[in-house]
Amino acid sequence: MIDADADALADVAYGIFEHLLNARLRTQGLYLFSLVEGESDFRSAFEEVFADFSAEYPQLAGALLRRCPDRDTIYAMIQKGEGVVPSKTTQMYWIVQDAPSSPPDAIEDERAGKWLIFTEPDQVDAAWRRVRDATVAGTLGISAKVSTAKPNPDSRDTRKVIYVYTRDWADEGDVMRVREKLRELGFTDRIGYKRNIETFAGEYAAKGKKVTYYSA
Numbered sequence: 001m002i003d004a005d006a007d008a009l010a011d012v013a014y015g016i017f018e019h020l021l022n023a024r025l026r027t028q029g030l031y032l033f034s035l036v037e038g039e040s041d042f043r044s045a046f047e048e049v050f051a052d053f054s055a056e057y058p059q060l061a062g063a064l065l066r067r068c069p070d071r072d073t074i075y076a077m078i079q080k081g082e083g084v085v086p087s088k089t090t091q092m093y094w095i096v097q098d099a100p101s102s103p104p105d106a107i108e109d110e111r112a113g114k115w116l117i118f119t120e121p122d123q124v125d126a127a128w129r130r131v132r133d134a135t136v137a138g139t140l141g142i143s144a145k146v147s148t149a150k151p152n153p154d155s156r157d158t159r160k161v162i163y164v165y166t167r168d169w170a171d172e173g174d175v176m177r178v179r180e181k182l183r184e185l186g187f188t189d190r191i192g193y194k195r196n197i198e199t200f201a202g203e204y205a206a207k208g209k210k211v212t213y214y215s216a
Contacts, residue, residue, distance in 0.1 A: 010067040013060035014091040017074075018083045021049045031136065033084045033097075046075050086124045086160060089148035097132045102142040106167065112142070113169035113195040113213065115179060117162040117187055121149075124160040130185045131162055141166045141178045169195040169213060179216050190215060 022032050024045055035042045050071055054061040068074045081088030089095060098104060106112060119127045124146065134140040143165045147155070164182065166175050175193060182191070192212030 009063040013064040096145040114163040
């Protein structure tokens with residue numbers, strides 16, 4: 001139980017740290033994914049954020065360093081795609097990318113909903129890159145997230161899933177605008193749209209039960 005608790009704490013620690021790193025970079029007009037994919041040096045920002053993180057959350061920083069030998073290891077891990085490339089991410093269950101004008105908690109609103117794109121593990125990196133880039137460009141929804149290579153005990157499928165969020169499930173025009181944009185990005189198979197209402201209620205698809213609100 002102690003090992004499980006320590007592992008869970010390290011998961012939380014890494015998620016918070018990478019969130020802080022992304023936020024710091026955004027204040028400089030930068031994205032972590034573009035720095036990683038461009039093989040750029042972001043060590044100074046990394047060190048600044050880790051120092052702040054350690055000062056504000058010493059217990060979490062300790063948990064993270066018990067999992068990873070040192071800061072060099074964590075930095076190298078991110079350089080190789082941790083938190084950026086789904087197939088190379090093992091510290092977090094999800095990678096999230098908000099649209100520039102969207103508040104971070106927008107996807108938690110009860111009126112929000114998302115298109116669900118299921119893809120095979122060997123195709124998820126390319127699929128995520130298309131969705132992520134369109135989200136950052138402001139031409140898709142308010143946010144997107146993708147499941148990673150970290151084994152998720154709650155997963156019901158061996159495939160990976162990408163969620164593409166819209167602000168209001170009742171705004172059918174906007175919901176279908178996002179669906180059309182996804183077609184332009186190559187997602188032409190029929191996909192379903194699930195409202196947060198059903199997600200928050202813990203309702204999931206089962207035999208004879210449909211929980212998607214739109215399908216297109």
